[in-house]
Amino acid sequence: MNAVSTLSAAALAERIFGTVGGLTRDDPGVSRESFGAGESRAMEAVAAIAAELGLACETDAYKNLWMRLPEDARAAPPVILGSHLDSVPHGGNFDGLAGVAAAMMALARYRGRAAEAPPLRALALRGEESAWYGKAYLGSLALTGKLGGEALALRHRDGHGTLGGAMAMLGIDTEAIRAGKPLLAPGDAAAYLELHIEQGPVMTARGWPVTAVTGIRGNLRHNAVRCTGEAGHSGAVPRWLRKDAVLAVAELLSRMDEHWRVLLQMGMDLVMTSGICTTSPDSHAVSVIPGEVRFSLEIRSQDAATMERFYDLVREECRAVEKSRGVAFTFDTRIDTAPATMDPAWIARLQAASLRLGSPLETIPSGAGHDAAVFANAGIPAAMVFVRNENGSHNPHEAMDIADFLKGVDLLTEAVRTV
């Protein structure tokens, strides 16, 4: 036995996180650029540790890393355990890497007893973060044949170079990507299971170390809705002759906030955000009635019909406010991302495994997007395990306890045992 394979689970986890984090440090935080140097360094480090653990590694034509038990030669569609290795610029060390670490650790636990579980593969994907090329899930979309040629022309955030260029530098077969050639078709995998840190505060607030994800919220966005009223002297125009864009938007958002509250009470899954909301910097003034407000609107839900109905309500309330306040709302292009449902059978397996390990498993929706949504929407049964994490993600302050992470690894290991 080599040094790594004698480590305790906690020490092994620290070893993986410490090694990869150290190689990709970019204070504050880590930078593992999609299809770039940091991501490749992370992948090489993961492959080296996998080899030390006695796993067989191979790289596919799109330069994702696959790991398997060398003694497992079964041809049946495997259960894939995986996540991504890239990060946002100056991001946290656990977003993505935790899922890859869990996958290789769970897989390694079956060394010498491969027949106890279905065929298993650990997968380290590239390019999940939208921060580098403005589009997310690049690696999993390519793998399932859905990235498309247009994405190859996406420019890097610095304005220099394209995604296609970066892929070519890595030796990726971009012509196959352009042709939409999948490396993984629906029948090729029994399931895709992904462990990931939670990117919201719910599990910390509830005291849940691990959960199963019910679904991944889709979203419906308008980046810039305009409310046009009429500017005027703030002293000289009385209320009944005003067309105040700020008060119109305030009323609209307050009405929607109240509808949101009621719909949550009715059990619907829904979040609503207006992250950008501003009067016009060119013309606004303390003593001028605001004639224009520009605001973003984002609706997310696990259920496409809920998003659609809430959106209809937004448009209806806009018409009501237009009528009562004499303003006009102008909507820019609507952008849709479909929600994904996690596989109910796999959620049930995760819950049963958790009970066997001694505790019930709570479920929550994922508000953020994940590669698991791509696999699910490509026809591969997918499920996710969330691990408690403080301070959100996409920042250097992610805080995941190794004890919580190991509960997640135990859960994955147990869940695949009984398939």
Next chain:
Amino acid sequence: MNAVSTLSAAALAERIFGTVGGLTRDDPGVSRESFGAGESRAMEAVAAIAAELGLACETDAYKNLWMRLPEDARAAPPVILGSHLDSVPHGGNFDGLAGVAAAMMALARYRGRAAEAPPLRALALRGEESAWYGKAYLGSLALTGKLGGEALALRHRDGHGTLGGAMAMLGIDTEAIRAGKPLLAPGDAAAYLELHIEQGPVMTARGWPVTAVTGIRGNLRHNAVRCTGEAGHSGAVPRWLRKDAVLAVAELLSRMDEHWRVLLQMGMDLVMTSGICTTSPDSHAVSVIPGEVRFSLEIRSQDAATMERFYDLVREECRAVEKSRGVAFTFDTRIDTAPATMDPAWIARLQAASLRLGSPLETIPSGAGHDAAVFANAGIPAAMVFVRNENGSHNPHEAMDIADFLKGVDLLTEAVRTV
């Protein structure tokens, strides 16, 4: 009789507006800089027409222009008819000038019959607009000894030169201004009457050609209130864990808007404006829960107690929203400008005069500030006549009908006859 004194009233009005407007044209609109060249050109042109009308002109130590009937040698405190001659950059031709034109026309109608009215003076003031030096009512404040030495250091909007420098160039005794020496004490004038275009849309909407002003609204301002919540992932944080600054401000403003509506129904005089309202341009994003909003708040009323009570309500609602939404409101320095009440006896005289001329006179508050407020707050009974005007003021699109203006001149003339 000379050419001017044989003109019809309408032709005389057109002559005054045409001459002064032509001399100060600065497309689009007119520019008559406070204590600057355009204002001085306007003053010389007004003096020249006044002389043609047979009025005696003199300039005081602060370079305001006074006109009187040459045959009126009475020493009793006069009724002053006046307004200002400056304009905002690229402003309209009637804001200010209409009141000076009305004053000289009303005065000229008493030529040869001075004893029918009290002693009268027409006054053309300088420096009413805040656009040039960031402070309003410079001329009337100086005249009443209230400008103060600090104002002399105010910088021109271009950043070059000061108010004191501009005054010195005109030969104004700035040391007297610094010492707070009034040229007009409370006992020196029986009243100050000012005709002015309305700067809001009420009279056009109501179909009123002229009105008497009940009072001039004061205002209470915060230029920048901060609402601080907590930024977070727009998909991953559920409603109950959010501290959304946009929804908090929306709720606050909607609540205040509703209170405002109710208080108006109760007969209070009140306007409320949040002219600037914005998420932080440095950190806002479509998919980030807004952690901060900055907004301005302005409350105006003719009644200081109404402003104070509404302000208390704002602070109380802020505390309620802080409690329910976990946000915090931080207020910058509060800035107060006192309201001014127009003299009830003079309002009654204007109304009686209007009835004698054949129609009742409606009253409205002035939302915008005027020199009349300075005279009123200095202890000189003040009243104002508003003339209907489309398209607001401080822009080249002011639109006053000469027929409406002449109704105002008739009203002023009749009102002073019976003192």
